[in-house]
Amino acid sequence: MQQTVMPSEILIADDGSGMSTRDVVKHFENISPVPVRHIWHEDNGFRLAAIRNKAIAASKGKYIIQIDGDLILQRNFIQDHMLFAREGCFVTGSRGIITELLTRKVLSGEITSLSPLMKGIRSSNNVVRIPIMSILYHTFGPTRAPRGCNMAFWRNDLIRVNGYDEDFKGWGFEDAELCIRLNNSEIHQRCMKFRGVAFHLHHNQAERSGCNSNEQRYKDSIRCHRTRCEKGLDRHLTPKISYEIGRGSAIVIGG
Template identity: 30%
Template sequence: MRSELIISTYNNPKALRLCLVALRNQLQPTDTICIADDGSGPETAEVVQAEVSLRPEAGIRHVWHSDTGFRKAKILNDAIASSTAEFLIFLDGDCMVHPVFLKRHFELARPDRFSSGGFLRLPKEASESVTEDMVEEGTVFAQDWLQNAGALNRYSNKWKAGAGIRAKRALLEHITPVRRYWCGGNSSAFRDKIMAVNGFDTRITYGGGDKEFGERLSNSGVRGRHLRFTAPILHLYHDQPYKSPAEIKENRKHTLHSRKSKSCWTDFGIREREASAR
């Protein structure tokens, strides 16, 4: 089973560098890594090229399109369509993953399942203090550092950060009564199942695209499995100037429509030309 990690990014080269550093410590790496770049400037390309030079064995490729606004769904579709892997894992480029992250997604891989989980958000000050050495040495996942950083302000956050016995964390995420949504920053599925629902709906901008896509996967028979506590991720703080309440409201309509109609397909996905002729 060939696998690929798809990392979405946009004009945050520092965070992407930390993300890539964390991936050097994975217990079970993917065969290839794709940087799905929503129109970043040359600084991001430099980060990618530096990692390619440092780790040629990682099979890193860079999929880019020009910046014409928030088009994460489109660049993810381009990455999916151009991938030769059978199993795809998705990550946001402003996140740092625990060494067990990829291994856990492999453990749960099933053709009729998508796995998805959230992340632990770091406060702004703590995010700005993170260095490559801290990531390389694993300091950022140490409970005492996270406590001092103000990231463990809820009891459940300790479990999200990887505290406690693994078997207990696995049981907790299995029985936690939360809806199994697709979360693009921590998710995985088989590529043929993603292609069967035509990928992400490009009409959806920030806020809602993940959930709408997950609804169609579920409708197609690919059910969600939660990864709340066993694939720890730290999310670096950043501003969200592209966030629009009006667009989020509109996106929710698409999600609700897919849920109620039991739709498995979008005419605004990977195969748009084919879709227009249907």
């Protein structure tokens, strides 16, 4: 709520949580200076691709910033994403990892702000904000593997490749496979480092039983040079939603 630039709207992509989450979202709706919408579907296993598609379909902004729900964003996060956006590109950012002990202190309110030098922050180079270094890194640095917790896209580019592939079941690889189809469609990755700072709260790992089959599907997309999935975003789009797209940005929280 302390961002230097606010999005036009916030969408919570909720993969089947219960009433306690709805109460939190309701409170957030009441205090947010921008519209908040809760996009929910019933709990039927890990269906991250589907709920993200539903939130993207419901969004009204031209540019979509996607984060996981377990991130704490530095106050310039959205501003940095908007400055880094370019037509014909999608953006992949990074995050610093917070230890379990520090996470408990943050959630209890004992600690109310985070910095790269704090004890308990791993991958601290990912939470240093130096805008000039961001330009140099993008120009001369290596391409990094995408992380779905911190990404941004033009909405029309997602429509072009049909969003997330809902044939991915369980945890893993749906983010990387989407990026393959974007790249195959000449929509290029821009790696953002030293900007768009986010801290990742500690939590137990998700159950990963579907990982092997998802990895194979990801590799198939590389091998076949896929540009579009069959079971994707178009399942949730309607003419009315497509017609009402505005000029602003939307932030999708989920995952």
